[in-house]
Amino acid sequence: GAVVSQHPSWVICKSGTSVKIECRSLDFQATTMFWYRQFPKQSLMLMATSNEGSKATYEQGVEKDKFLINHASLTLSTLTVTSAHPEDSSFYICSASGPQETQYFGPGTRLLVL
């Protein structure tokens, strides 16, 4: 139980394009989901908290207009990286708040912007 999926698992795109990443809780409903970013040899950095039916809460220093988050249902949150640039290349990981408010993580999406 408590499985979270992400799609795609990896994506390569050209500079200036937008990329959408999906995060789904497969066997539970999640009012709250979270988006993290991880650069090589670094720890996970929380980007934003996504609440179903309301606006996301962004961490300090994260541009909300660049990283658009939508949490339209209790099992799906999406992160759109708009006008991606090479410095946005990273490992993007989502998590969903499941039973006992424990966070369960997706497998991650590796983004490479050329």
Add this chain to the structure above:
Amino acid sequence: DAKTTQPTSMDCAEGRAANLPCNHSTISGNEYVYWYRQIHSQGPQYIIHGLKNNETNEMASLIITEDRKSSTLILPHATLRDTAVYYCIVRVGLYGGATNKLIFGTGTLLAVQP
């Protein structure tokens, strides 16, 4: 949320118990201790959590000192597949929303040796 301190790295022989320490001397009375691990290029995996009592599940045991200022994660019989970065995180639990966010430190890289 309280900060945690973990050793940067540890080695363990395959088949032996791995004991991973964590200091959280500023932990508050309503903060839980959570352990996650991240195997290379994957999303973090939930291991166990506790408030003040020792906890055990199919993956590991969590020993929390009586004053709650430190804890130890025990993998009873480490295998090569347990090689990962282990994160100890303290967090206010069971309230929902932004208070559930996890702040990751640098963790302990556990290397299980054959």
